[in-house]
Amino acid sequence: MKVLIVDDSKAMRMIVRRSLTQAGFTNVQAIEANNGVEALQVIEDQSPDLVLSDWNMPEMKGIDLLKSLRAAGRKVTLGFITSESSPEIHQQAVDSGAAFVIVKPFTPAAIEHALKPLMV
Amino acid sequence: MSAALPGLTDVTHLFTMLFGHETACKARKSPLSRQEGAIVASYLDNCGEIKRLISCDIAFANSAGAALSAIPAGAANDATKSGEVPENILANLLEVMNVAVNLFTESFGGRLELGSVSRLSDLSPETQAALASIQRVKLDVAIPRYDMGRVDLIAI
Numbered sequence: 001m002k003v004l005i006v007d008d009s010k011a012m013r014m015i016v017r018r019s020l021t022q023a024g025f026t027n028v029q030a031i032e033a034n035n036g037v038e039a040l041q042v043i044e045d046q047s048p049d050l051v052l053s054d055w056n057m058p059e060m061k062g063i064d065l066l067k068s069l070r071a072a073g074r075k076v077t078l079g080f081i082t083s084e085s086s087p088e089i090h091q092q093a094v095d096s097g098a099a100f101v102i103v104k105p106f107t108p109a110a111i112e113h114a115l116k117p118l119m120v
Numbered sequence: 121m122s123a124a125l126p127g128l129t130d131v132t133h134l135f136t137m138l139f140g141h142e143t144a145c146k147a148r149k150s151p152l153s154r155q156e157g158a159i160v161a162s163y164l165d166n167c168g169e170i171k172r173l174i175s176c177d178i179a180f181a182n183s184a185g186a187a188l189s190a191i192p193a194g195a196a197n198d199a200t201k202s203g204e205v206p207e208n209i210l211a212n213l214l215e216v217m218n219v220a221v222n223l224f225t226e227s228f229g230g231r232l233e234l235g236s237v238s239r240l241s242d243l244s245p246e247t248q249a250a251l252a253s254i255q256r257v258k259l260d261v262a263i264p265r266y267d268m269g270r271v272d273l274i275a276i
C-alpha cells in the first residue's frame with residue numbers, strides 16, 4: 001500500500017511515518033509532499049492508495065487539496081491529521097469526503113484505529 | 121497551571137508523539153533562570169506579536185533534538201555535558217519547536233506560528249522582555265535514555 005503524507009513540517013512527516021510502523025503497517029510505502037500543491041502533483045505522478053494530510057499548510061490547505069481532488073474526479077482515500085479539534089472543522093472534513101480525522105497529538109493506536117478498516 | 125497554557129497531560133501527549141517513546145513530564149516549582157534557558161522559541165499571533173514562548177535548558181535542547189530523529193542518547197548527553205548544542209541537533213530542535221505550536225492552539229484560542237528559535241545570546245530585545253512574564257508552566261521532561269531536561273511554557 002502506498003501512502004502519501006502531506007505536511008509542511010518535516011518532523012511531522014517523520015512522526016507519521018514512524019507511527020505507521022509502530023501501528024504495525026510495516027508493508028506501507030510512504031511518500032511525502034510539503035503542501036497541497038505539491039501533493040496534487042505527487043498524486044498525479046504516483047497514484048497513492050491513501051493520503052494523510054495536515055489541515056493548515058502554506059500554498060494550499062488540506063481541505064482545499066481534498067476539494068481539488070474531488071472536483072477532478074479523483075476518489076483517492078484521504079484522511080486528515082491535524083491539530084484542529086473543533087466539531088465544525090471535523091464536519092467540514094467529513095462533508096468534503098474525508099475518510100477520517102486524527103487529532104494531534106496522536107498515538108500509533110489512533111493511526112491503527114483509523115487505518116485498519118481501510119486495509120481490508 | 122494557568123488556563124492560558126496547556127496542562128501537563130497535553131504536554132506529555134505531544135512530547136510522547138514527537139519522540140515516539142513514553143515521555144514523562146513533571147511539574148517543577150522554580151522557573152528557569154535567564155542563564156539556564158539555553159534556547160528560546162517564540163510564537164506569534166497573526167499580527168506578528170509574541171504571545172507565547174518556550175524556554176528550555178541545554179539538556180532538553182539536546183535530548184529533544186536528538187530524540188526526534190533517534191540520534192543516539194550518548195551523543196546528546198555528551199553534548200549537554202560539554203555545554204553545547206550541535207548544529208544538527210539544533211536543526212531538529214527547530215522542528216520540535218515548530219510542532220510544539222500545537223500545544224497552544226487550544227489554550228490560546230487562535231492560531232499561532234513559530235516566530236524564531238534562538239540561543240539565549242541571540243534573543244531580540246522584544247523576546248528578552250517577553251521572557252520576564254511570570255505566567256508559565258514549568259516542567260521537568262524525561263525522554264527514555266536521554267538526560268532529563270527542563271522546559272518553561274510562557275504566556276505573554
